[in-house]
Amino acid sequence: MNVAKTDHARVATLFDAAREGDRAALDELVSLLTPLLWQVARDQGLDTEHAADVVQTTWLRLLGSFREIRSPVALTGWLITVTKREAWRTGEKRQLERPLPELPERPAEASPAPEEGVLREDQRVRLWRAVDNLPERCRSLLRIVAFVHRPDYAEVGARLGMPRGSIGPTRGRCLARLREQLLANGEGDWL
DSSP states (O other): OOTTTSOOOHHHHHHHHHHTTHHHHHHHHHHHHHHHHHHHHHHTOHHHHHHHHHHHHHHHHHHHHHTTTOOOGGGHHHHHHHHHHHHHHHHHHHHSSSSOOOOHHHHHOOOOOHHHHHHHHHHHHHHHHHHHHOHHHHHHHHHHHHSSSSSOOOHHHHHTOOGGGHHHHHHHHHHHHHHHHHHHHHOOOOO
């Protein structure tokens, strides 16, 4: 049933009856609004399994909040809001559960012009030698930054055991250390 066609007065009446213990009213309320909540959960990008969990969690939240809801007429909006928030939480958890791609130790080799190739190879060797001299945390973080397009800081933090808010500053310190090592070496130019 469409939100616009849902009779808010009917929903309020069913809710009041369900709150007083009328199981049939609760069943009718669930039957009436579940398709709407299902659509809201799916609109947030969840697959079928996760959307079903979100809708079930929304109904459980309602059961735990019967006495707290003061405006039964606004119940549909309350359920939609709870469904969206739970879907966002579920989506965030799924993002954190996704493993980061395996990262190569060194970048893939390109085939530049011969003279450019020699210079680039020299820089590449010196760069990775300098990276290898950094502490492990910096090496891991800089490899992720170098090889993952727009890395998700929540995933990076989980993988490296770092708070999300410290990743940017740590990356800056690691890059500064790398720059110091490269410039202190004195061999060749760095752009």
